[in-house]
Amino acid sequence: MRPAAPAALPPHAAGPPVTGAVAVTPTTIAPAGGLQGTVVGRGRYAIDRMLGRGGMSAVYMARDLHVAGRLVAVKEMVDQFADAQERLEAERDFAREADMLATLHHAAIPTIIDRFSENNRHLLVMEYISGENLEHKLEAHGPFDEETVRAWALELCSVLSYLHGRQPPVVFRDLKPGNIILQPDGRVRLIDFGIARLFKPQQKADTTALGTSGYASPEHYTGQTDARSDIYSLGATMHHLLTGRDPSKFPPFQFPPVRDLNPAVSSEMAAVVEKAVRTSHEKRFATVDDMRKALEPKRKKKNAAATSPARTSGAPPTPRPATAAANGHAPAAPVPAQGSQTPPVTPAPFAFPSIPTPQQRSNPSNTPAPAPAPVAAAPTPAPIAAQPAVQAAGPGDRGVQRGQARRLRRHRRRDRGAHRG
Numbered sequence: 001m002r003p004a005a006p007a008a009l010p011p012h013a014a015g016p017p018v019t020g021a022v023a024v025t026p027t028t029i030a031p032a033g034g035l036q037g038t039v040v041g042r043g044r045y046a047i048d049r050m051l052g053r054g055g056m057s058a059v060y061m062a063r064d065l066h067v068a069g070r071l072v073a074v075k076e077m078v079d080q081f082a083d084a085q086e087r088l089e090a091e092r093d094f095a096r097e098a099d100m101l102a103t104l105h106h107a108a109i110p111t112i113i114d115r116f117s118e119n120n121r122h123l124l125v126m127e128y129i130s131g132e133n134l135e136h137k138l139e140a141h142g143p144f145d146e147e148t149v150r151a152w153a154l155e156l157c158s159v160l161s162y163l164h165g166r167q168p169p170v171v172f173r174d175l176k177p178g179n180i181i182l183q184p185d186g187r188v189r190l191i192d193f194g195i196a197r198l199f200k201p202q203q204k205a206d207t208t209a210l211g212t213s214g215y216a217s218p219e220h221y222t223g224q225t226d227a228r229s230d231i232y233s234l235g236a237t238m239h240h241l242l243t244g245r246d247p248s249k250f251p252p253f254q255f256p257p258v259r260d261l262n263p264a265v266s267s268e269m270a271a272v273v274e275k276a277v278r279t280s281h282e283k284r285f286a287t288v289d290d291m292r293k294a295l296e297p298k299r300k301k302k303n304a305a306a307t308s309p310a311r312t313s314g315a316p317p318t319p320r321p322a323t324a325a326a327n328g329h330a331p332a333a334p335v336p337a338q339g340s341q342t343p344p345v346t347p348a349p350f351a352f353p354s355i356p357t358p359q360q361r362s363n364p365s366n367t368p369a370p371a372p373a374p375v376a377a378a379p380t381p382a383p384i385a386a387q388p389a390v391q392a393a394g395p396g397d398r399g400v401q402r403g404q405a406r407r408l409r410r411h412r413r414r415d416r417g418a419h420r421g
């Protein structure tokens with residue numbers, strides 16, 4: 001993985017590479033995906049079944065025979081370099097990038113266990129993550145509710161912040177639902193660090209197609225990716241998760257307003273997503289931490305104070321911790337489809353959400369209030385970023401509680417004293 005690399009990425013370029021344009025020896029090289037039932041890595045990894053397959057790569061579930069048969073994921077990448085020098089360079093790049101990945105330590109990133117190259121196959125062994133990727137989840141269940149998406153997005157912000165904070169910064173570049181696994185415990189993990197691109201035969205490594213049309217920012221196409229390109233892809237991913245509209249099926253860089261597709265989404269959340277997918281990177285969040293702050297649920301105290309000044313109880317408001325919603329991985333009921341105004345799409349196995357009428361759009365207060373989001377609608381994204389973090393408010397609130405408890409004890413002592421006296 002490198003800080004930035006150009007991507008000549010035509011729409012829908014994420015499919016299998018076309019081998020006809022390159023000098024290869026296809027008859028002597030078996031494509032990826034035929035390792036089931038074999039043992040690779042000098043008798044160490046017994047390949048069980050295939051988990052996923054791209055053009056020149058495949059991912060398998062395997063057992064590590066050296067470590068109590070633990071489950072691992074083995075990613076197989078097949079190169080098609082006819083030129084021995086090119087293959088040598090690709091092997092070197094593979095080793096270097098796999099070693100770099102092995103230095104990453106974050107709860108949302110699978111641990112790298114091993115790597116090796118055999119003939120023209122390059123294998124990366126990593127921690128097996130149980131669960132299902134969010135692309136499959138979307139296909140099965142349709143859009144997800146706002147709080148669930150918020151919790152996942154906050155986790156993704158955390159891992160992106162970690163990557164962007166590395167020296168040199170690591171730009172993930174292919175964030176999309178298919179590269180996020182939802183674990184049974186509701187947490188999300190990031191997979192597919194793009195190492196397979198080293199073996200794409202069409203181009204040199206530094207011009208290899210990166211990213212996926214629909215989720216890729218304009219800079220992905222010009223090779224000037226930076227942290228804000230990941231912010232764009234995160235925004236595109238959230239847009240897909242909230243609306244059910246798959247951006248890879250539409251011309252790139254066009255995102256209808258979130259609430260046009262799913263009016264149940266709050267205007268604050270819509271504003272965050274729409275800011276993240278601005279075409280101009282300067283208009284997006286400057287950093288993923290800025291995006292995280294904008295995503296964090298608002299403190300309800302301010303609103304509560306404004307609406308119910310009579311609240312005298314010592315109990316502070318207890319906003320839901322960001323991660324709590326992660327467990328709610330049961331999807332939101334898809335918004336029922338009414339006369340769709342979205343561009344035509346290839347048939348999807350779930351209902352597309354309803355679209356409000358132009359009148360509703362010009363008068364957003366007519367749109368149904370999103371049930372779980374009691375936060376007042378904000379007309380612009382700016383005030384969102386200015387909100388303090390919920391977590392940061394915790395200790396302060398506890399301090400208030402402690403003060404009240406002390407006062408109560410003092411009163412009781414005084415009462416007892418007065419009674420005795």
Ligand SMILES: Nc1ncnc2c1ncn2[C@@H]1O[C@H](COP(=O)(O)OP(=O)(O)O)[C@@H](O)[C@H]1O
Pocket residue numbers: 051052053054055057058059073075110126127128129130132133178179191192193196
């Ligand atoms: N570490 C892992 N643990 C479990 N499943 C994985 C792991 N890595 C990949 N997969 C599965 O394999 C699929 C393809 O993996 P990915 O690395 O995204 O390959 P590709 O380069 O083909 O996109 C994923 O969508 C996921 O379902």
Ligand SMILES: [Mg+2]
Pocket residue numbers: 178179192
């Ligand atoms: Mg992938």
